[in-house]
Amino acid sequence: xxxxxxxxxxxxxxxxxxxxxxxxxxxxxxxxxxxxxxxxxxxxxxxxxxxxxxxxxxxxxxxxxxxxxxxxxxxxxxxxxxxxxxxxxxxxxxxxxxxxxxxxxxxxxxxxxxxxxxxxxxxxxxxxxxxxxxxxxxxxxxxxxxxxxxxxxxxxxxxxxxxxxxxxxxxxxxxxxxxxxxxxxxxxxxxxxxxxxxxxxxxxxxxxxxxxxxxxxxxxxxxxxxxxxxxxxxxxxxxxxxxxxxxxxxxxxxxxxxxxxxxxxxxxxxxxxxxxxxxxxxxxxxxxxxxxxxxxxxxxxxxxxxxxxxxxxxxxxxxxxxxxxxxxxxxxxxxxxxx
Numbered sequence: 035x036x037x038x039x040x041x042x043x044x045x046x047x048x049x050x051x052x053x054x055x056x057x058x059x060x061x062x063x064x065x066x067x068x069x070x071x072x073x074x075x076x077x078x079x080x081x082x083x084x085x086x087x088x089x090x091x092x093x094x095x096x097x098x099x100x101x102x103x104x105x106x107x108x109x110x111x112x113x114x115x116x117x118x119x120x121x122x123x124x125x126x127x128x129x130x131x132x133x134x135x136x137x138x139x140x141x142x143x144x145x146x147x148x149x150x151x152x153x154x155x156x157x158x159x160x161x162x163x164x165x166x167x168x169x170x171x172x173x174x175x176x177x178x179x180x181x182x183x184x185x186x187x188x189x190x191x192x193x194x195x196x197x198x199x200x201x202x203x204x205x206x207x208x209x210x211x212x213x214x215x216x217x218x219x220x221x222x223x224x225x226x227x228x229x230x231x232x233x234x235x236x237x238x239x240x241x242x243x244x245x246x247x248x249x250x251x252x253x254x255x256x257x258x259x260x261x262x263x264x265x266x267x268x269x270x271x272x273x274x275x276x277x278x279x280x281x282x283x284x285x286x287x288x289x290x291x292x293x294x295x296x297x298x299x300x301x302x303x304x305x306x307x308x309x310x311x312x313x314x315x316x317x318x319x320x321x322x323x324x325x326x327x328x329x330x331x332x333x334x335x336x337x338x339x340x341x342x343x344x345x346x347x348x349x350x351x352x353x354x355x356x357x358x359x360x361x362x363x364x365x366x367x368x369x370x371x372x373x
Contacts, residue, residue: 037070037094038063039124039197041115042087043106043134044077049086052130055207059157060128061091066159067173072096072122076114078104088218089211095218096122100225105238106134112141113229119146124197126175128157131201139201149192150199151177155206155303155326162191175200180303180323187303205251205307208330248282248298254311255281258301258328261288262317262338263357269294271361272316278368284308286324302327316357320345337361 038060043050053073060071070093075083077099084095098114115138119127127142129135131153143150156178162171174191175198181188192198250256257276259269269283276283285295287304301308302324313331318324320336320343328334329348336349337357346352353360 037072037122037124038067038126038128039072039074039119039122040092040128041130041135041138042073042075042083043130043132044075044080044083047079047083049075049083050130050132051209052132052135052202052204054086054090055204055209056128056130056202057087057090057092058210059202059207060126063126063157063159063175064091067125069125070094072124074098074115074118076103076111078102084218084220088216090209091212091216093216093218094221096221096223098223098225098228102234103225105241106137107234107236107238108137108141109235110225110229110233112138112145113233114223114225115142116145117228118223119197127197127199129199129201131203135201139199143199146197146199148195148197148199149190150201151179151190151192152201154179154200154202155187155307157200157202157207162193164193174198203307205309208309248296250282250284250299250301251306251308253282253308255279255314256284256301256308256310256312256328256331257281257314257316258284258286258318259289259295259316259357260286260318260324261292261294262319263289263294264317266294268358271358275314275361275365278365278372279312281310281312286318286321315345315349316361318345319343320348 040056040060042053064071071091072094073087073092074096078101087095096118129139154177158176160176171193177190177200257272259272272283284299284301289295290297290300303326307327309330311332314335316337334349335351336345337353337360341354
């Protein structure tokens with residue numbers, strides 16, 4: 035077993051953000067394992083996309099191009115990825131925890147008879163001692179993810195099977211381009227040589243894509259509320275502040291479960307991970323499950339009646355008070371002093 039392979043999703047003439055995040059993480063893992071990073075591109079008209087992968091640390095890019103692969107289809111994509119992994123025999127395979135990744139990764143794991151951990155929020159390399167067999171396993175992939183509704187964090191390992199497969203949530207890994215570009219190698223695969231016509235039994239005649247209504251992950255300013263906000267109506271105040279600041283509104287799981295805000299705006303281990311320039315937390319106690327999804331924000335302002343709330347320990351500024359009184363003042367002063 036050798037390198038780390040990342041399945042890279044495409045969106046038109048660009049590579050999906052989650053795939054570039056995974057390449058960044060993969061190259062960090064590869065340094066520890068002293069191996070290389072490989073990427074897989076499957077689609078149509080992939081010219082130049084390998085450069086995006088090289089810029090994020092891929093040493094080798096496997097390309098399978100065919101007009102029939104323009105849009106994701108389960109059978110041909112799974113067949114191609116399985117064949118590439120059979121021949122390359124990676125020790126680790128990574129997929130984004132997207133609709134495509136969640137459909138593709140289990141099929142690859144089933145064919146390769148490998149373990150798969152879904153929705154990981156962290157990946158690390160470490161050893162494991164098995165007391166029953168008195169065996170020490172070296173350089174395993176620690177696949178870390180929330181479990182039991184986010185109440186615990188589980189570390190999962192696959193000591194016996196290879197490759198070690200995992201899907202990883204969008205935004206939990208930080209994307210970084212290399213300062214010195216890698217001179218990578220492209221390996222082209224003929225689709226007809228690795229999958230038969232039986233894999234193309236479905237033909238996509240027409241495709242409609244609805245744009246995301248909420249892009250909380252891409253917002254540089256987020257005003258977030260917790261259960262302490264009290265009601266869906268009270269969240270209206272947070273929407274007003276976000277509006278004047280040009281930001282988005284987010285919420286904790288407790289606020290989502292209470293029906294105060296929709297699930298698409300949930301931040302934390304069981305929601306999305308964000309890294310805005312400004313994060314204003316209103317009525318949020320700051321349990322670890324929530325902090326894991328926002329603690330890398332550039333600046334954090336906490337507004338809470340509890341001066342000892344856990345979130346205050348990571349906040350740059352703390353305002354002790356009722357958000358219902360503080361936030362309207364922030365709105366008023368911002369409107370007064372901004373052009």
